[in-house]
């Protein structure tokens with residue numbers, strides 16, 4: 001059985017898609033295919049349940065990425081089997097922020113909000129873990145709290161908050177305040193903080209993942225945060 005993680009926060013722009021695709025990329029980099037066997041297929045899948053599949057920037061490079069990409073917003077049966085995809089050991093599910101779980105697929109809403117809620121519920125039923133990215137902007141605090149209290153904790157799914165997009169040049173005041181907020185809520189917080197680097201924003205425009213960054217010092221530092229996060233999540237760890 002594979003390990004299926006969801007990346008979730010109802011706030012947009014906190015880095016859900018960035019983290020999903022880059023965790024898939026570093027996992028595939030370390031654990032993908034047998035070395036020396038170019039035909040080996042990747043044991044890693046990144047899944048999107050956004051009905052506008054093209055809204056996910058990395059979807060443009062479907063056949064070039066070193067992991068599988070699954071667009072599954074309308075495949076409830078497929079979503080329920082996510083941990084059991086043949087040959088797949090690691091599944092990362094990107095979720096769009098706007099889904100309202102009070103809707104359901106029978107509402108006939110023409111924008112597909114009900115179907116999106118059904119898809120998200122199916123994902124929450126099967127993932128073993130949820131990663132909750134947030135930023136150091138106070139605007140991300142309340143949506144993060146809503147996501148955890150209303151969606152994740154009632155289902156009893158283990159989760160970890162990860163702070164993303166912190167710019168060390170801004171000093172540590174915002175970072176400390178964010179950590180304090182997480183601590184006050186008694187949420188588990190990742191030790192890894194994903195720093196802000198221009199290359200991440202540029203890479204998402206170009207459809208690149210961290211494993212494809214050039215080997216210069218800054219790009220390596222930027223990339224390092226995602227390897228650290230994967231290590232902290234015990235990706236590939238003994239089970």
Ligand SMILES: Nc1ncnc2c1ncn2[C@@H]1O[C@H](COP(=O)(O)OP(=O)(O)O)[C@@H](O)[C@H]1O
Nearest residue numbers: 012013014015016017018195196197200201204
């Ligand atoms: N650590 C980071 N450093 C620089 N830019 C980032 C970082 N994380 C996310 N971004 C950028 O912020 C924007 C929003 O990120 P995204 O992953 O799309 O958020 P979400 O999926 O939560 O809406 C994107 O342009 C992305 O490239």
Ligand SMILES: [Mg+2]
Nearest residue numbers: 016017095096
């Ligand atoms: Mg996104």
